[in-house]
Amino acid sequence: MGAEQQQQQQAAGGSRFAAAFGLLRQYMREQPGAGGGGMVTVGLMPGGGVDGVDAVTPEQRIRTMELFPQQAGTVRGSHERTGPERAPLTIFFGGRTFVFDDFPAEKARELMQLAGSFCAPPPVSDAGAGAEPACQNAPGQPCLSDLPIARKASLHRFLAKRKSRLAAADPYPAPLAAPGAGAAKETAGKAVPEDGGAPWLGVNSALQLN
């Protein structure tokens, strides 16, 4: 199936799924216990535990889950469903992941039917896992991921500080920027120290835009 068809279906199914998802959210709000804390684990390979792992405490229930809806097709390995009523549900949609603990089985079935009825076969189209990037490029080109190059936190802070020092002190570029009271807003939340430890209040006049 082509990428265009997939995108079309996603676009068409998007609003309807959003509506269904809105119903789901409403249901979740009505159920105070659902979505509570607790580890979500996936048991896809039976007997895959590690020697020496601490025994499960009585409080921890072993929960296994089907990672993806049945209609999606192949589910690797055998899986168990513990408890007839509730199990965790994970939905991957449009680059986002939603995890719900203790989701009742009937509601899950309804949801899956709803999702299944939106799309023409094959039914896997809108069940893609979270990280499907938005590929907007000419056919034949490699997939262009939309991740921008990340910046190191320390430098990010420095550059942000520099920008706000300029903007706060002097909105109009001028040769000698006098440090104004406006620069103090960058120090919001911080008490002004007694002596000279507040260089951020001034703007370095050496920074000229030449």
Place this chain on the structure above:
Amino acid sequence: RPPPSRSRTPPAEKGFCVVRTTGRTPENFPIPIPYPLSFSHSTPRRTRPPALPQPPSSQPHPPPHTPVEIRGGTDRGADRGSAPGDGRRDERHLGRTMSLGIPDVALGLVMGCVEDPWDRDAISLVCRHWCKVDALSRKHVTVAMAYSTTPDRLFRRFPCLESLKLKAKPRASMFNLIPEDWGGSASPWIRELSASFHFLKVLHLRRMIVSDDDVAVLVRAKAHMLVSLKLDRCSGFSTSSLALLARCCKKLETLFLEESSVAEKENDEWLRELATSNTVLETLNFFLTDLRASPAYLFLLVRNCRRLKTLKISDCFMSDLVDLFRTAETLQDFAGGSFDDQDQGGNYANYYFPPSVQRLSLLYMGTNEMQILFPYGATLKKLDLQFTFLTTEDHCQLVQRCPNLEVLEVRDVIGDRGLEVVARTCKKLQRLRVERGDDDQGGLEDEQGRVTQVGLMAVAEGCPDLEYWAVHVSDITNAALEAIGAFSKNLNDFRLVLLDREVHITELPLDNGVRALLRGCTKLRRFAFYVRPGALSDIGLSYVGEFGKTVRYMLLGNAGGSDDGLLAFARGCPSLQKLELRSCCFSERALAVAALQLKSLRYLWVQGYKASPTGTDLMAMVRPFWNIEFIAPNQDEPCPEGQAQILAYYSLAGARTDCPHSVIPLYPSVGS
């Protein structure tokens, strides 16, 4: 014994899994084999397959004929009666029993001289007995992924440890890519440290969460012994902990807090406490933190701690530190002082730095202030200009006065012109970092502030001693990479990022250049190549696999064009232990196959990939002791930084039990 040379070699990650693997299943644990009597240090560094580590049930017990006594420890199986004496002194008595033709005494002495962890790794694999002797004589261990083992396992193997380094959060957290609640709490480790590890004097926690309670527990147990504490890019504690450390740890020589998030409570009282309680401090580093420090207390510290060599602080005006520098006669390394714009008439031409100063990093220094460094250019060995406001011309002016630089850190505002000056002037340069400046085309950065193939080639030819080189470029050619391969023979760590500023790059793809670089730089251990789609084709990626034989750590961004490239890559790179992939287009299936194929892989981090329709293709890499975790994208943020991540690593500890909601352990599942 000579002190461990931890800082001698570049800060390589000294092994991931604490328990060394044997390449065999536990049932086939190696039995002592006849071995040449002359054990030499030139044990070849084999690349071992990342096979099953030994589970605790087959932990070796010392054979009865080797009396090994440990004083003060509670190592099970090795205590042979208590000997009187100071439990803190590190004495081990090895008997005169022969093992493989070498008496234990000699063995212990020889091993004590071997500090390189890779060599120690090889030694410990010879036989059970040598493993034990190595374990008892190991002074320092780095656990590069804290979740790969448990504190008590570590203690059981290395009961005599004097120095421990732990890392937890993925490296991506330094780029704000990891959720705040991801994990990495130091509590279980500090609890174990307080109960055991009776010889521990040095602790380094990097990218972990440390609470005030944790510090209190640590201080209660180890205050009388602690010589060095580094809370490196950590968070969760406050200045109360610093005050506690200051008051109680009288032997503290190193307090390192760089880039940590510290909650501020009683102003900078902790600094006053440190200044008045401690006289042996050699290193105080709270650079890149928001901690406040008044010049008066800093002066007090410098006056009382006559051995102070390294002082790295947060913002403090240089004009207020004049007295400090006049007093600090042993100071070698200073960072953090900043400049006050109001001090317009401030003349820094005659600023006094003690003659011992060799390393400087001054914040917010501008064109008018850089003259402060002119008289000291010739003595400077390290210069950090990343956080300054200098132009390209300023960089040229400054660097040309510093012919003895060994370490230079700048933003790419230095430009090709500045790098040409570096190449001409800094012949002894060992480490060069060119960080990414502001992308704002509005002119905050100098127009000449671009690094291209011109600067790269100049530096490659001009600075043959380079060992570490990280550079952000705006343009590149194959010839530049070939030049690096031809001239930079000492490189062990090379990282290149091709920025998105220019639409058109002079020469793409860079396949041939990368091949030449990897072939030429035979000592390369760490390699990062973050480019754009089309810059490294599938063939180029296969070159990386084929010629990156010695590389242990790799980061690839936008590399390859399809799964074929990744699979070809995975057939090579025999030494690759840690792999980070970002913004690539590989499918889950290919990632899983590659993870299984890379012989030495112990740690895999991926952000940006082609998900499978069912999301279960990733399970193809399921295997024992291999934790697979999925970090869900941040649901509140539509921005791409919220993209999902895969983290997979070898672990003896089983699945994490402290996962937040954003982290989903896919394998193993607890209890199954």
